[in-house]
Amino acid sequence: xxxxxxxxxxxxxxxxxxxxxxxxxxxxxxxxxxxxxxxxxxxxxxxxxxxxxxxxxxxxxxxxxxxxxxxxxxxxxxxxxxxxxxxxxxxxxxxxxxxxxxxxxxxxxxxxxxxxxxxxxxxxxxxxxxxxxxxxxxxxxxxxxxxxxxxxxxxxxxxxxxxx
Numbered sequence: 001x002x003x004x005x006x007x008x009x010x011x012x013x014x015x016x017x018x019x020x021x022x023x024x025x026x027x028x029x030x031x032x033x034x035x036x037x038x039x040x041x042x043x044x045x046x047x048x049x050x051x052x053x054x055x056x057x058x059x060x061x062x063x064x065x066x067x068x069x070x071x072x073x074x075x076x077x078x079x080x081x082x083x084x085x086x087x088x089x090x091x092x093x094x095x096x097x098x099x100x101x102x103x104x105x106x107x108x109x110x111x112x113x114x115x116x117x118x119x120x121x122x123x124x125x126x127x128x129x130x131x132x133x134x135x136x137x138x139x140x141x142x143x144x145x146x147x148x149x150x151x152x153x154x155x156x157x158x159x160x161x162x163x164x
Contacts, residue, residue: 024104033098033107033136033144044091049081057137057145065128065153083117088125090116093132107136107144113151130154 036055043051053076056062062070062079070079083089093113100107110133119126135148 024100024102026100026102026104029100029104029107029138029144030098033100033109034095036136036144037093037095037109037134041092044089047084047089049077049084052080052084053077055146056149057139057147060145060147060149063148063150065130065151086118088116088118105138107138109134109136128153128155 040052040055043055053073056073056076058073060071060073060076062076064079067079070076091113092115093111095109095111097111098107098109110131113130113132115128116125117128118124130151130153132149132151134146134150136144137147138144
């Protein structure tokens, strides 16, 4: 009987160890993230804050140039709604690198973006460009969601001297 229990526990441990060492196809996951970003670019043309907010996890953060950080999907939705109200809004971003962790639950992209918005002072369309990093987490349902989306503008800002 003791031998049977020992063999049973050994089998359980082997199964558990095999589960921990499951092979993750990071290329497939990286392609899934690439496909998400391709669709996300297309969805920006719709200017639907609801559709755009769905790319983010509930606890995500969005940090965009000229804006305070938006924390949480509802806060991000509100920021996107404000952005989408701009008739000049256009955004395109392209990943130069996509990497997925060996565990298969985290990934990130980094790349460049070009954005057009309306300058609030001049009421004219202005272009911005820069770089971004988006960190993704795979949810329990297997869907990738952005958890940190950070953009850094490379456009030169015009600085006005403050009056003395």
